[in-house]
Amino acid sequence: xxxxxxxxxxxxxxxxxxxxxxxxxxxxxxxxxxxxxxxxxxxxxxxxxxxxxxxxxxxxxxxxxxxxxxxxxxxxxxxxxxxxxxxxxxxxxxxxxxxxxxxxxxxxxxxxxxxxxxxxxxxxxxxxxxxxxxxxxxxxxxxxxxxxxxxxxxxxxxxxxxxxxxxxxxxxxxxxxxxxxxxxxxxxxxxxxxxxxxxxxxxxxxxxxxxxxxxxxxxxxxxxxxxxxxxxxxxxxxxxxxxxxxxxxxxxxxxxxxxxxxxxxxxxxxxxxxxxxxxxxxxxxxxxxxxxxxx
Numbered sequence: 386x387x388x389x390x391x392x393x394x395x396x397x398x399x400x401x402x403x404x405x406x407x408x409x410x411x412x413x414x415x416x417x418x419x420x421x422x423x424x425x426x427x428x429x430x431x432x433x434x435x436x437x438x439x440x441x442x443x444x445x446x447x448x449x450x451x452x453x454x455x456x457x458x459x460x461x462x463x464x465x466x467x468x469x470x471x472x473x474x475x476x477x478x479x480x481x482x483x484x485x486x487x488x489x490x491x492x493x494x495x496x497x498x499x500x501x502x503x504x505x506x507x508x509x510x511x512x513x514x515x516x517x518x519x520x521x522x523x524x525x526x527x528x529x530x531x532x533x534x535x536x537x538x539x540x541x542x543x544x545x546x547x548x549x550x551x552x553x554x555x556x557x558x559x560x561x562x563x564x565x566x567x568x569x570x571x572x573x574x575x576x577x578x579x580x581x582x583x584x585x586x587x588x589x590x591x592x593x594x595x596x597x598x599x600x601x602x603x604x605x606x607x608x609x610x611x612x613x614x615x616x617x618x619x620x621x622x623x624x625x626x627x628x629x630x631x632x633x634x635x636x637x638x639x640x641x642x643x644x645x646x647x648x649x650x651x652x653x654x655x656x657x658x659x660x661x662x663x664x665x666x667x668x669x670x671x672x673x674x675x676x677x678x679x680x
Contacts, residue, residue: 436479436480436483436484437476437479437480439479439483440478440479440480440481440482440483441475441476441479443478443479443482444475444476444478444479444482445478446482447478447479447481447482448474448475448478451478456474459474459477459519460474461592462519462523463477463519464593465523465526465527465593465594465595466519466522466523466526467522467526467565467568469518469522477515477519480515481515484510484511484514484515485511485512486511487507487510487511488507488508488509488510488511488512488514489507489508489511491503491504491507491510492504492505492507492508492511495507523595526565526594527594527595527596529564529565529566530564530565530566530569530594530596530598530599531596531598531599531627531631533562533564533566534566534598534599534602534624534627535624535627535628535631536624537558537562537566538602538620538621538623538624538627539620539621539624540558540561541554541555541558541620542617542620542621542624544557544558545616545617545620546617551616552574552577552583555570555574556574559571559574569590569593569594570590572590572593573586573587573589573590574586576589584607584610587603587606587607588603590603591603591604597630598627598630601623601626601627602623602627605619605622605623606619606623
């Protein structure tokens with residue numbers, strides 16, 4: 386039993402470190418995934434890490450158990466996360482298989498050893514580890530895009546006002562930016578180069594991103610195009626609206642942070658300070674505590 390416990394813990398630790406390495410890595414869009422998004426297909430046959438190689442054999446089974454609807458939802462979530470570490474739906478299923486096996490095996494060992502709390506932790510690892518990583522990647526990518534978008538629109542408005550057409554200005558400005566928003570724009574531009582209409586390409590851009598600001602940008606741009614509004618004024622208006630929304634979000638976050646800080650101060654810092662002051666006073670008074678205990 387001791388040997389099984391050691392093996393289970395070692396396997397779980399290896400899986401945890403492999404997951405941390407993947408999700409803490411730089412989030413970039415690999416070339417094969419960019420091409421896949423451009424043509425509307427999905428290239429999911431590549432195998433990368435050790436965890437991928439171990440679980441790829443069982444990936445088809447995991448995908449069948451998930452069902453078509455859940456597979457489509459996870460594929461969209463992976464796309465919204467920016468394919469962190471070259472993640473595809475097959476790699477996701479492979480990692481689910483490996484993490485699930487390690488977590489379930491470790492939970493069984495913990496139950497047999499009489500440790501139900503450790504078993505629950507390992508069960509959570511089995512079913513939630515890959516999901517937590519995706520959720521963090523989606524959130525981080527959304528924050529990066531929303532932080533970049535207002536400044537990008539300002540620069541785009543200046544370039545358009547200088548005389549370039551919207552398509553050429555979009556390409557020129559996208560070349561100067563790095564990060565997830567630049568990746569998304571390059572995919573959109575490539576789709577238009579391949580014959581996709583501008584409206585459809587921007588609709589795809591909106592579907593690939595879990596961001597209200599991106600949705601607002603696409604909707605306002607399309608409405609302005611339909612109504613014949615000047616593109617420069619539309620871009621400046623969108624940027625100003627986004628900055629106002631950011632300011633409101635910052636104020637809401639600050640308002641929520643004040644009660645949390647107050648709770649931390651009153652629950653931990655004030656009692657700890659009182660204890661330190663009382664201990665200092667007692668120790669500085671020279672009181673013989675042995676007389677109280679009879680020693």
